[in-house]
Amino acid sequence: MNETLVTVVGNVATQPDFRESANGAAVSRFRLAATVRRWDRGREEWADAYTSFYTVWAWRALAANVVASVTIGEPLIVQGRLRIQEQEREGKRWLSADIDATSIGHDLARGTSAFRRVSPARPLPLEPVRMTGVVSPVDAGEPAAAREPAREPAREPAREPAGAATAL
Numbered sequence: 001m002n003e004t005l006v007t008v009v010g011n012v013a014t015q016p017d018f019r020e021s022a023n024g025a026a027v028s029r030f031r032l033a034a035t036v037r038r039w040d041r042g043r044e045e046w047a048d049a050y051t052s053f054y055t056v057w058a059w060r061a062l063a064a065n066v067v068a069s070v071t072i073g074e075p076l077i078v079q080g081r082l083r084i085q086e087q088e089r090e091g092k093r094w095l096s097a098d099i100d101a102t103s104i105g106h107d108l109a110r111g112t113s114a115f116r117r118v119s120p121a122r123p124l125p126l127e128p129v130r131m132t133g134v135v136s137p138v139d140a141g142e143p144a145a146a147r148e149p150a151r152e153p154a155r156e157p158a159r160e161p162a163g164a165a166t167a168l
Contacts, residue, residue: 004082006099008054009107010034012074016058018067028063030070032056032078032099055098056080065118066104075107 016030036049056078058066070076080101087094106113 006082007079026063028058028066058101075110079103
């Protein structure tokens, strides 16, 4: 329950890669660079200070949408859970900051974007669907009664169990 949720604004530093995990879930990963900017009074202009890099992980539908929508250099806003990991490589200790993203979007303060909703694929019906009111050449010789769809019997309304309270 005590997870650290963060929102990071930065630029995409590496091309997002896509793969499937061992359990079949889609996963995408990319690096995000967030550079601190400060006002330099001496030169009277904004100057870059230091850059922090984060590895952003996206899962399932978010992973597929990231790969289809994000390229290097684009400004993003990433929200998710922060994980700091400690590793040892070649005798040196390394720290990495990872974000398990819950939401990723383009930073519209720095450009425009066009949103396209992705609809999940629906399975095809097992039997062909017959449209009412449309007569096919095959049905042209049949009487009209044979072309009408069969009607289902009327159903009784669902009843509440005895003793169930009703909301007012």
